[in-house]
Amino acid sequence: MSGMLDGKVALVTGGRGGVGRAVCERFEHEGADVYAADLSAGGSLANAEGAPGTFVALDVTSEDAAVAAMEQVESDHGRLDILVNAAGIEIEHTIEETTLDDWNRIFAINVTGTFLTSKHALPLLRRSDGASIINFGSYDGFIADPQLAAYCATKGAVHALTKAMACDHGPDGIRVNAVCPGYVDTPMLQSFFQESGDIDSLQQAVRDVHPLRTFGTPTDVANLVNWLASDEARYASGQLWVLDGGLSAQVQQMSL
Numbered sequence: 001m002s003g004m005l006d007g008k009v010a011l012v013t014g015g016r017g018g019v020g021r022a023v024c025e026r027f028e029h030e031g032a033d034v035y036a037a038d039l040s041a042g043g044s045l046a047n048a049e050g051a052p053g054t055f056v057a058l059d060v061t062s063e064d065a066a067v068a069a070m071e072q073v074e075s076d077h078g079r080l081d082i083l084v085n086a087a088g089i090e091i092e093h094t095i096e097e098t099t100l101d102d103w104n105r106i107f108a109i110n111v112t113g114t115f116l117t118s119k120h121a122l123p124l125l126r127r128s129d130g131a132s133i134i135n136f137g138s139y140d141g142f143i144a145d146p147q148l149a150a151y152c153a154t155k156g157a158v159h160a161l162t163k164a165m166a167c168d169h170g171p172d173g174i175r176v177n178a179v180c181p182g183y184v185d186t187p188m189l190q191s192f193f194q195e196s197g198d199i200d201s202l203q204q205a206v207r208d209v210h211p212l213r214t215f216g217t218p219t220d221v222a223n224l225v226n227w228l229a230s231d232e233a234r235y236a237s238g239q240l241w242v243l244d245g246g247l248s249a250q251v252q253q254m255s256l
């Protein structure tokens with residue numbers, strides 16, 4: 001334990017998913033008390049055994065559930081230092097193929113979920129000496145992948161919301177940032193690959209298009225989230241931190 005988050009109290013939504021679990025694990029390793037908030041104790045990985053953090057049942061689309069989760073944190077600790085809004089889903093469609101129900105569902109989880117959890121965490125975050133909110137955007141909020149129209153729209157909304165929250169709550173000592181990953185090897189990415197007939201070739205093609213010739217791991221993302229959550233990042237706020245192996249830095253590759 002290196003103690004970067006010693007004594008801090010953290011809540012991570014989607015805390016039992018691919019990225020969320022890695023974040024909870026790193027936070028615990030750094031000395032934080034961690035709540036892993038998710039729909040189920042297993043989350044996207046299904047297996048709850050040995051998962052880091054105290055599990056809290058939280059559907060981020062429900063205001064009552066957000067209030068109840070914060071009441072639990074308040075009764076246990078009286079304050080919150082770190083909120084990570086990592087709950088999210090992806091829908092692989094063009095807008096023509098997207099039903100209104102799917103559109104509303106992805107906005108309810110990715111955008112409204114970030115709004116509701118943050119809104120009800122703010123009174124507890126104000127009691128912290130160094131509060132940090134970390135939202136999950138995506139490189140898809142800057143540049144589009146084909147067939148992810150609604151997802152791209154939600155991530156663009158999270159980027160704008162992040163900046164607005166940083167402006168409004170910075171004077172209370174609350175920093176707000178978004179981490180914007182590229183391809184990260186989690187159940188979400190695996191379900192994206194499963195849409196293809198030849199998963200191995202697609203995975204290799206995706207690796208090859210990155211300047212670093214690989215996609216990211218949940219641990220790579222947790223390293224950045226951990227820094228943003230820590231007091232070392234005391235002057236970092238209102239920013240969209242892209243972590244994508246250089247993917248968005250290059251023009252599309254061609255053989256010359």
Ligand SMILES: NC(=O)c1ccc[n+]([C@@H]2O[C@H](COP(=O)([O-])OP(=O)(O)OC[C@H]3O[C@@H](n4cnc5c(N)ncnc54)[C@H](O)[C@@H]3O)[C@@H](O)[C@H]2O)c1
Pocket residue numbers: 013014015016017018019020037038039040042043044045058059060061085086087088089109113136137138139180181182183184185186187188189
């Ligand atoms: N994996 C990637 O390549 C990638 C890239 C860019 C951004 N992201 C973002 O990172 C975040 C984490 O993604 P991941 O790859 O770990 O996905 P994941 O599917 O492994 O985990 C997402 C978690 O969110 C939970 N969740 C879904 N709906 C919920 C709800 N209504 N309430 C509470 N929890 C809910 C799921 O149960 C799951 O455990 C997401 O916001 C995602 O959009 C992921």
